[in-house]
Amino acid sequence: MKIGIIGLRAFAQSLLQDSIEQLEVLVYPEHQHVCDMTLPAHWHLEYSLEPLFQEVNFIFVDLSWQELTALANQIRTLIADRHVLISLNKGFSLTKLDQLLNERKQVLMAKTPLAKLPISPVVLFFGSSVESQEKEALMQLFPKATQSQTEKEFQILRGIVEQTPFLVATLLDALGDGAWANGVSRKQAVQLAWQSIQGVLNSTSHSVSLHQMMNQHLLQSPCTLTLEKHNFRYAIIDALQQLTQP
Secondary structure, three states: OEEEEEOOOHHHHHHHHHOOOOOEEEEEOOOOOOOOOOOOOOEEEOOOHHHHHHHOOEEEEOOOHHHHHHHHHHHHHHOOOOOEEEEOOOOOOHHHHHHHHOOOEEEEEEEOOOOOOOOOOEEEEEOOOOOHHHHHHHHHHOOOEEEOOOHHHHHHHHHHHHHHHHHHHHHHHHHHHHHHHOOOOHHHHHHHHHHHHHHHHHHOOOOOOHHHHHHHOOOOOHHHHHHHHOOHHHHHHHHHHHHOOO
8 A cells, every 4th residue: 555644743753663564655744854764665755745646545644734734735736536635633624624625535533642553543534525445445554443423523532542641641640749749669659550550451351430440349449539529530521621622
């Protein structure tokens, strides 16, 4: 399979780490002057959009909205009915993309920023003009892909997949701080907390609710009650709601 990427940023770096050999990649960097990089033999830097649009059907857009707007005139000249544009960054909507690029085939995509693609949850939202075989090809490219049914649902799920690693890291930091405040090694506390999380994840094939977990193990948790008292749950809910704001 051959794909194009506009922007030499996080998505390209993630693909480079995974080094998917059967994937041929053409990259148009967002800036003409890029640092020298050692690319695999099946990767090619293109300093013009024209060869990229000639060679590939699937084009991943890893740009800010301002950067995409600056390239919009060139893209409108080169884009054809066979092209599917997959937008990766927050702040993009199908309405804005249709207005900018004259209602072409559009897909919104979100992935966990810190995980490799083969194991990263990916959420895709397809514009109405994307054909079934094109949807299938993209779903096969990402083993953990989930298709969102509405754009509102997609934006909420984007917050989940992008921010969960940072929410967990915040929790681990807080546990370490709490241990240190009680005279215990912060490093040791964080390590044990992370091992505990991994143990739970490895011992079950599906997620369980807090209520189910407590009932299964006949546990009462003063820590959990204290978190509820301080509105820990609602702080997370509020944080996710902020991510859906335009």
